[in-house]
Amino acid sequence: xxxxxxxxxxxxxxxxxxxxxxxxxxxxxxxxxxxxxxxxxxxxxxxxxxxxxxxxxxxxxxxxxxxxxxxxxxxxxxxxxxxxxxxxxxxxxxxxxxxxxxxxxxxxxxx
Amino acid sequence: xxxxxxxxxxxxxxxxxxxxxxxxxxxxxxxxxxxxxxxxxxxxxxxxxxxxxxxxxxxxxxxxxxxxxxxxxxxxxxxxxxxxxxxxxxxxxxxxxxxxxxxxxxx
Amino acid sequence: xxxxxxxxxxxxxxxxxxxxxxxxxxxxxxxxxxxxxxxxxxxxxxxxxxxxxxxxxxxxxxxxxxxxxxxxxxxxxxxxxxxxxxxxxxxxxxxxxxxxxxxxxxxxxxxxxxxxxxxxxxxxxxxxxxxxxxxxxxxxxxxxxxxxxxxxxxxxxxxxxxxxxxxxxxxxxxxxxxxxxxxxxxxxxxxxxxxxxxxxxxxxxxxxxxxxxxxxxxxxxxxxxxxxxxxxxxxxxxxxxxxxxxx
Numbered sequence: 001x002x003x004x005x006x007x008x009x010x011x012x013x014x015x016x017x018x019x020x021x022x023x024x025x026x027x028x029x030x031x032x033x034x035x036x037x038x039x040x041x042x043x044x045x046x047x048x049x050x051x052x053x054x055x056x057x058x059x060x061x062x063x064x065x066x067x068x069x070x071x072x073x074x075x076x077x078x079x080x081x082x083x084x085x086x087x088x089x090x091x092x093x094x095x096x097x098x099x100x101x102x103x104x105x106x107x108x109x110x111x
Numbered sequence: 112x113x114x115x116x117x118x119x120x121x122x123x124x125x126x127x128x129x130x131x132x133x134x135x136x137x138x139x140x141x142x143x144x145x146x147x148x149x150x151x152x153x154x155x156x157x158x159x160x161x162x163x164x165x166x167x168x169x170x171x172x173x174x175x176x177x178x179x180x181x182x183x184x185x186x187x188x189x190x191x192x193x194x195x196x197x198x199x200x201x202x203x204x205x206x207x208x209x210x211x212x213x214x215x216x217x218x
Numbered sequence: 219x220x221x222x223x224x225x226x227x228x229x230x231x232x233x234x235x236x237x238x239x240x241x242x243x244x245x246x247x248x249x250x251x252x253x254x255x256x257x258x259x260x261x262x263x264x265x266x267x268x269x270x271x272x273x274x275x276x277x278x279x280x281x282x283x284x285x286x287x288x289x290x291x292x293x294x295x296x297x298x299x300x301x302x303x304x305x306x307x308x309x310x311x312x313x314x315x316x317x318x319x320x321x322x323x324x325x326x327x328x329x330x331x332x333x334x335x336x337x338x339x340x341x342x343x344x345x346x347x348x349x350x351x352x353x354x355x356x357x358x359x360x361x362x363x364x365x366x367x368x369x370x371x372x373x374x375x376x377x378x379x380x381x382x383x384x385x386x387x388x389x390x391x392x393x394x395x396x397x398x399x400x401x402x403x404x405x406x407x408x409x410x411x412x413x414x415x416x417x418x419x420x421x422x423x424x425x426x427x428x429x430x431x432x433x434x435x436x437x438x439x440x441x442x443x444x445x446x447x448x449x450x451x452x453x454x455x456x457x458x459x460x461x462x463x464x465x
Binding site: 032 | 157
């Protein structure tokens, strides 16, 4: 449905998926990581992070919102007047998300 | 601007979470020490701010979803407020499910 | 007892005469039931015949009288003086468009964009009249009906910050119009409206949503654009993951 070749739907799709994950899942994890554990309401040994499907869940939880941030940031920077640096901004924003994906995968596999 | 900032803070939080998980590769003591560090007033304040932004994102995202995805029940269109409210109900249920799973698996 | 008046500060710009637009103040009679358009007509008829502006139906269906009223894009036939009185009212031409004279803007870019989405029923094969009418259920009509209500008033383009930054952006009304035809069960021309899926089509939009806020006919162009994004993305992933599928 496009006259020009564009990968825009890919980034928008990732942005959307990231938005859904962030909307439904992030708040409860903030409560757990930011308050429940440090303030001692709950205690945990970190053992659950070794379960394979927990790692898969975490990969999705952490990685997809990175693309949500990258896409938003790219458009925000462009619209704030940095349009002339568009290509560099794309590398920084989407590239940042891609690097984040690799780092996350590496850490989760190592745990 | 608020939506833009919310995505930044959510990303920052996920980085903090990732760093916490990374501590496990350095041993169980590193993990506990890091969790202790997060009890400082500075980090608590950070997480309060992050939580507020995350809640803002969730609510506005559910409102946007109601605009983007019209829902039909039979031949009637479900109102946008209802769709948003249903999203919020689903969000509460999902959050509770995550909490229960965490408590069951944490060890 | 003197009749109450209200002050309108109106943009004046005479090409060839003025270097830049300026504001001119007019004290017009204040009447409970007057709209800004009534005030402008009073100015032109009784005070200053040199003021230029577009208007026609004065009842919110022709889309001619769109202007900035105290910084907000509005149909001047729908902006009541009583909502601003006793404060002053600033009347300026729609932003994001080049100014021709006074309150009249150049809408050629807008017209080009409307044309570019091919706003007519496109059939793979035309159905001859002898074969009868197209049939459409109420549900099929409802799928696109609200997007037929656009009166081309351009308030959405004045409200859109992206159009202000990127003049090549296809814009809310044009995309909503294209969506109207794509959603019409009689239409088979979605592939010919590919301009919607280009970089300066839906993808420039960041869902600020101001277009739908200012729309006087509740077209909700923002919804049309976001739904087009979902559609286009679904098709893109389908074509990437299943290239053997039917076009």
